[in-house]
Amino acid sequence: MPSVQEIRASPGGEPITMVTAYDAVTATLVEEAGVDIALIGDSMGNAVLGYDDTLPVTVEEVASRTGAVARGTDDTLVVADMPFLSFGTDLQTSVENCGRMVKEEGANAVKIESGEHTIELTERLTDIGIPVVAHVGLTPQSVNQTGYTRQGTDPEAAKRIARLAREHEAAGAFACILEHIPSNLAAEITDELSIPTIGIGAGSDCDGQVLVINDILGLSDRTPPFAKSFGNVREEMSAAIGEYVDAVEDGEFPADEHSHVAEELDELY
Ligand code: KIV
Numbered sequence: 001m002p003s004v005q006e007i008r009a010s011p012g013g014e015p016i017t018m019v020t021a022y023d024a025v026t027a028t029l030v031e032e033a034g035v036d037i038a039l040i041g042d043s044m045g046n047a048v049l050g051y052d053d054t055l056p057v058t059v060e061e062v063a064s065r066t067g068a069v070a071r072g073t074d075d076t077l078v079v080a081d082m083p084f085l086s087f088g089t090d091l092q093t094s095v096e097n098c099g100r101m102v103k104e105e106g107a108n109a110v111k112i113e114s115g116e117h118t119i120e121l122t123e124r125l126t127d128i129g130i131p132v133v134a135h136v137g138l139t140p141q142s143v144n145q146t147g148y149t150r151q152g153t154d155p156e157a158a159k160r161i162a163r164l165a166r167e168h169e170a171a172g173a174f175a176c177i178l179e180h181i182p183s184n185l186a187a188e189i190t191d192e193l194s195i196p197t198i199g200i201g202a203g204s205d206c207d208g209q210v211l212v213i214n215d216i217l218g219l220s221d222r223t224p225p226f227a228k229s230f231g232n233v234r235e236e237m238s239a240a241i242g243e244y245v246d247a248v249e250d251g252e253f254p255a256d257e258h259s260h261v262a263e264e265l266d267e268l269y
Helices: 004-008 024-032 059-071 091-103 116-127 140-146 155-171 183-192 213-217 233-249
Strands: 016-020 037-040 077-081 109-113 132-137 175-179 197-200 208-211
Touching: 016 213, 024 037, 024 059, 037 059, 059 077, 059 091, 077 091, 091 109, 091 116, 109 116, 109 140, 116 132, 116 155, 132 155, 155 175, 155 183, 175 183, 183 197, 208 213
Parallel strands: 016 037, 016 208, 037 077, 077 109, 109 132, 132 175, 175 197, 197 208
Antiparallel strands: none
């Protein structure tokens, strides 16, 4: 598994790959594909839990799925995404929630949607041995303030995003996700930081890329403009489930080879 130190030292090296995973089976496939970092994203809210956004996702939901992903991997850095209101209210509760992912669920690090209010937390977590991935630009937990639109498109907003990235690097973050910002801003931030940037909708000059697994697989019914589907798993799943329904309704399933007979019951039935 790439260590946090190796990731931290990687700008300019081979691009870092990060993919979301929410269960052990997917995590195993992610690892087999050679992905560097599995992110148990709070995107699970939309991707698998049926919510309209990430806001209702709980610490318990992220914890349970972090444990599953950690059990499904040996050689992939596991990063738990801290959900809305699990951090940022008071320092002690924030540290306890983050610590739980590492101590009880097997995460190697946590990711925190970053703002002014997460600088002290990033410093504290790093001090006590919990590595932190920062996340600036579009931060979906702030959807009620920003919507899902591109961020950092005017000079003031761009400067604020770059400053937040620098401040979180100084606070100890070992990598920084840049979401849905102009590629020239992402290139500038990547140049400025000594920790790697991992982009999503931030162009090709970042040190790595992250996508939501459902988008990669072609499982999402809607994908953001910056995502690309590399498969069509939705169609495959739909066809397989449809074939099962037809086989049961036509009496073709289960066949003899899917059933067994107990001779001892012959006299009874
Ligand atoms: O929750 C998530 O999956 C994320 C990534 C898209 C960066 O935050």
